[in-house]
Amino acid sequence: MDSNRRLLTFSxxxxxxxxxxxxxxxxxxxKLSAWGYSxxxxxxxxxxxxxxxxxxxxxxxxxxxxxxxxxxxLHYFDFNRSYSKYNQVIMSSSDEFLKSALKSAEGMRILxxxxxETMVSFIISQQNNIPKIQKTINQLCFNYGHISHFxxxxxxxxxxxxxTAEQISRLxxxxxxxxxxxxxxxxxxxxxxxAVQKRxxxxxxxxxxxxxxxxxELQSIKGIGPKVGNCITLYGLHLLESYPIDVWMKxxxxxxxxxxxxxxxxxxxxxxxxxxxxxxxxxQFFFKRKMKTP
DNA sequence: TCCCAGGCTTGGT
DNA sequence: ACCAAGCATGGG
Numbered sequence: 001m002d003s004n005r006r007l008l009t010f011s012x013x014x015x016x017x018x019x020x021x022x023x024x025x026x027x028x029x030x031k032l033s034a035w036g037y038s039x040x041x042x043x044x045x046x047x048x049x050x051x052x053x054x055x056x057x058x059x060x061x062x063x064x065x066x067x068x069x070x071x072x073x074l075h076y077f078d079f080n081r082s083y084s085k086y087n088q089v090i091m092s093s094s095d096e097f098l099k100s101a102l103k104s105a106e107g108m109r110i111l112x113x114x115x116x117e118t119m120v121s122f123i124i125s126q127q128n129n130i131p132k133i134q135k136t137i138n139q140l141c142f143n144y145g146h147i148s149h150f151x152x153x154x155x156x157x158x159x160x161x162x163x164t165a166e167q168i169s170r171l172x173x174x175x176x177x178x179x180x181x182x183x184x185x186x187x188x189x190x191x192x193x194x195a196v197q198k199r200x201x202x203x204x205x206x207x208x209x210x211x212x213x214x215x216x217e218l219q220s221i222k223g224i225g226p227k228v229g230n231c232i233t234l235y236g237l238h239l240l241e242s243y244p245i246d247v248w249m250k251x252x253x254x255x256x257x258x259x260x261x262x263x264x265x266x267x268x269x270x271x272x273x274x275x276x277x278x279x280x281x282x283x284q285f286f287f288k289r290k291m292k293t294p
Numbered sequence: 295t296c297c298c299a300g301g302c303t304t305g306g307t
Numbered sequence: 308a309c310c311a312a313g314c315a316t317g318g319g
Contacts, residue, residue: 126302127299127315128300128301136316182316184315185302223302223303226301226302228300228301228302246300247298
């Protein structure tokens with residue numbers, strides 16, 4: 001077996017990329033066929049596929065360099081974490097909506113994605129819809145990233161890296177806005193890219209901060225408020241106590257937890273699901289959207 | 295044509 | 308502290 005390929009076996013409820021792709025947390029993971037998938041994050045790429053199956057498990061094959069695996073993709077997929085202890089807490093609760101959400105989303109995980117890409121992606125996500133977010137991000141990569149390659153079986157496939165702060169900071173506003181679907185968000189992204197490029201905003205500094213401090217730091221950036229900030233702390237910094245509240249989550253609070261005010265609801269979540277609120281939110285968000293858009 | 299989309303900034307009270 | 312308008316753009 002090639003050292004660039006590794007096999008991992010999971011129970012079917014521990015890892016399901018179809019669920020993750022649909023969950024709105026990631027915009028550059030793709031289903032290529034019945035078995036095969038690709039994922040891109042920053043300047044990295046991976047190909048993975050179902051290799052074999054038993055009634056309870058799939059064995060997955062992942063193709064990337066061992067260095068990328070150890071330093072990035074292992075953590076991206078969060079494979080060192082067991083979600084079953086979270087699932088047990090949820091299933092032993094009396095929260096029927098959340099239990100239904102979990103049953104609809106077996107194999108969900110919270111990805112730990114490239115921080116810079118996550119920041120830009122979720123600035124794009126505001127007042128936007130998921131297909132257009134994906135389209136916009138792909139366009140950004142194609143226009144301003146650079147071309148690179150990854151292995152799929154014996155073949156080499158091309159992909160475009162996510163543009164760095166340096167690459168974006170060189171653009172003029174008219175250029176970035178005209179050549180993209182960014183709309184009014186182009187200004188936020190250009191300003192952020194320039195601040196990062198000039199080291200006025202240090203991405204490294206975010207990594208060691210606790211949730212509240214990281215969130216406050218992120219919200220000092222124009223274009224990042226509470227919701228986008230929580231998406232970045234959740235998917236870019238992998239702080240699972242994050243709890244992004246968007247229009248779907250507001251709908252859930254109103255329609256599925258009518259006995260609570262919004263503050264009472266948040267207290268309930270923080271009390272009962274302390275340390276994995278972000279996972280709970282992901283299950284709820286997935287389930288609610290799936291109900292509405294079959 | 296109007297409404298919505300993983301919201302935020304700005305400028306009023 | 309709270310509230311409304313305005314914001315770019317494409318799709319239903």
